[in-house]
Amino acid sequence: MKAKKVTGLLLAFVMAFSMTACGNSTSTSADSAESSGSGEEAAQDQADSSERVPIRWLTTGDTAAEVIEDGDRIIEEINNRLGIDLTVEIVPEGNTEKVNVAMASGDFPDIVTGAYGTSATQQWIDDGMVISLNDYMDSSPDITAWLEDYEWSAQDGNYYGLPFITQYETANxxxxxxxxxxxxxxxxxxxxxxxxxxxxxxxxxxxxxxxxxxxxxxxxxxxxxxxxxxxxxxxxxxxxxxxxxxxxxxxxxxxxxxxxxxxxxxxxxxxxxxxxxxxxxxxxxxxxxxxxxxxxxxxxxxxxxxxxxxxxxxxxxxxxxxxxxxxxxxxxxxxxxxxxxLNRQGKSGMFTCITTACENPDKAAEFLNFMVSEEGNNLLRLGIEGIHYTMDGDTVVFNEEERAKDAFSPDGWAHALAWGSFYWPLESGYLPDTEPNRERALETVELASECQIPNLIKQKxxxxxxxxxxxxxxxxxxxxxxxxxxxxxxxxxxxxxxxxxxxxxxxxxxxxxxxxxxxxxx
CATH class of the missing domain: 3.40.190.10 (Periplasmic binding protein-like II)
Structure with a gap:
């Protein structure tokens, strides 16, 4: 059953994001692409009619991701859609200790991402550094849907963050x-x-x-x-x-x-x-x-x-x-x-929380809801329609020259914000057509997932x-x-x-x- 589930996941993304290189453009067929541009006018009106709410996010990033520079248009697009002023501070994925030091020093951001299943993130909960998300779930349908897969992560009935467990259902x-x-x-x-x-x-x-x-x-x-x-x-x-x-x-x-x-x-x-x-x-x-x-x-x-x-x-x-x-x-x-x-089912990953220092937890929850939504997913993978891509019928044509100006990785890979906190290419089954020997790469995931051994206990x-x-x-x-x-x-x-x-x-x-x-x- 697991092998069939993985295969279906991979095939879904193969069909949704099959890309071919063409000069400075890359094309892909994607039925959901147009949602990455939906709601922009309404969101812009919201941003224009009210003062933006500052949100500071301290997170880890993947070494394969691009550096986010000032003026990044994806960050600006998120700001416009949500009416926020987002500041992202990224530490390399191998240096989560820097996040722990910042939290221990009392220098709390509004949102923080650390390593799930560690003594450090458990201390955030035990010492009251982060808030429960329960009060925001009714207004955050995508957070609620996300946590349905992680019901076991609740402590005393409270969800203190969004877990993202790597190799939970797939392996490589x-x-x-x-x-x-x-x-x-x-x-x-x-x-x-x-x-x-x-x-x-x-x-x-x-x-x-x-x-x-x-x-x-x-x-x-x-x-x-x-x-x-x-x-x-x-x-x-x-x-x-x-x-x-x-x-x-x-x-x-x-x-x-x-x-x-x-x-x-x-x-x-x-x-x-x-x-x-x-x-x-x-x-x-x-x-x-x-x-x-x-x-x-x-x-x-x-x-x-x-x-x-x-x-x-x-x-x-x-x-x-x-x-x-x-x-x-x-x-x-x-x-x-x-x-x-061969492969042991994962119990570790990342954990994204809203801290007690956040003065606008409603807005922080709205941002997290966007990040795990289909709309947010499409924005971080495709970009802004008319800038980072255009539609040719049902096919998405990437403008690699424009994508290079922002923090998109080349050859159809996603924006830096998509790497690590909520998405990995493996877990989402996403692999651009430009990847050498792509079919072989997908085959390795099917084989590795077939020999994944489940845990007896779901959480640490x-x-x-x-x-x-x-x-x-x-x-x-x-x-x-x-x-x-x-x-x-x-x-x-x-x-x-x-x-x-x-x-x-x-x-x-x-x-x-x-x-x-x-x-x-x-």
Missing amino acids: SLVIMRQDWLDNLGLSYPETLDEMKEVLNAFTFNDPDGNGQDDTFGYTAQKLTDSSSTPFDWVFFAYGLEYADYTLDEDGNIIAWFEDDSFVPAMQYIKELWDSGVIDPELMLNDSTKKEEKFYQGKSGSMLAPLFRHVSRHESSVQELYPEATISYGLPPKGPDGASG TAVEIENASVAGDVFTQYFSDMLQGKIGIEEGAQKLSEEWRAQGGQEIIDSVTEVYQTQSAQ
């Missing part, structure tokens, strides 16, 4: 391989754990690049940072792990996913790979950049990586050194009983957020020790469970159990 990560290496070795993309072991061994010991040197290994990934995911999730799910976050023991009690019976045999398989030398020996040191470099430089034959709009980047990066190289991807390998999986609890760092450190240390043979797998799994529970894990289990019981009763 797969294990990619050097297809030219597979061809050289007479092998195919592995479908089982046994075949995966065979491929990784061949990548390491059978000179897959034909250079006569012992200079390759089978698999690289990036280091663990907590217990929420690992570079070997495809192994744990192949051994029968049923849920992504927690699981149930034989008596129906909630336990940590690494307390499941599947954990020990999965770790034994991973340890065999490690001991045989087919895994990058610097695995526990790699960040994302180092991992990718090793794959691009021909040191590793496979890596776990995000695809979708990145799939062509990965292949072209390899081809800079190896012009004849090609990559392949597929569903994760099946385990002894036929189980498989406040206790889980508070204890996550210490408990995560315990898991990371024991995982590393077991992998490197500093402690046996069975003994390590037992001590991991004991120490994790002693270091806050038991409190997490208690809080999660309470939520699960409520969730099950609904």
Whole structure:
């Protein structure tokens, strides 16, 4: 069912935003495009007849988005339609700590976006820094519709912000391989754990690049940072792990996913790979950049990586050194009983709130309602009719020269305000026609979403957020020790469970159990 849902979502956007480049213009067919220009005259009258209300928004942005300059016409259009004077302060997506520091210092904006499911945003709620949106939902139909998908995010019946959870229903990560290496070795993309072991061994010991040197290994990934995911999730799910976050023991009690019976045999398989030398020996040191470099430089034959709009980047990066190289991807390998999986359903993302310092919360709520509406979505993707695009029958023709004057990313990508807070290309299934190998990119999302494993619990609890760092450190240390043979797998799994529970894990289990019981009763 999930695969069909994702496919339908992608096809809807393929049909709605299929674009072709034409000189300084890009064209797309979009039935809803005209709504991006609707209501402009009425909104302009409103703006002209009353003083604009200042709204300051502190938010995170995507590194791929363009910089918003003074005089940006999309910002002005929003101001005109809503009768506001919007100031947007953007910090890079990796520096959400700057948002947290600003809030902790008391320098409250009117609207703030931070990382959802973290101790910082939970503190905003606990310390009364942000207001409940409940009083504004009757006049904000699009906010209400948005929150219908996040009913579980309410605390004591109150919605304190708009969550945007990434990879909640879609995913984009797969294990990619050097297809030219597979061809050289007479092998195919592995479908089982046994075949995966065979491929990784061949990548390491059978000179897959034909250079006569012992200079390759089978698999690289990036280091663990907590217990929420690992570079070997495809192994744990192949051994029968049923849920992504927690699981149930034989008596129906909630336990940590690494307390499941599947954990020990999965770790034994991973340890065999490690001991045989087919895994990058610097695995526990790699960040994302180092991992990718090793794959691009021909040191590793496979890596776990995000695809979708990145799939062509990965292949072209390899081809800079190896012009004849090609990559392949597929569903994760099946385990002894036929189980498989890879991507864990998301629980993290962004959280946009109205602060207690906001003097015009009604207007702030109106702005947020616009941002999650179809009208706002169309404005941020298409622009202003007659400036950023024109209509040719049912086809939208983009004026890339005009779009470049504002904060639109090139080749049909959206305005900077659309990136990160409420929309990601993956979650919306949006990929311009100008994207190289577009159909392949869309295919990777279907495959990655097909092997996404659901959560047992929909949300993170406040206790889980508070204890996550210490408990995560315990898991990371024991995982590393077991992998490197500093402690046996069975003994390590037992001590991991004991120490994790002693270091806050038991409190997490208690809080999660309470939520699960409520969730099950609904």
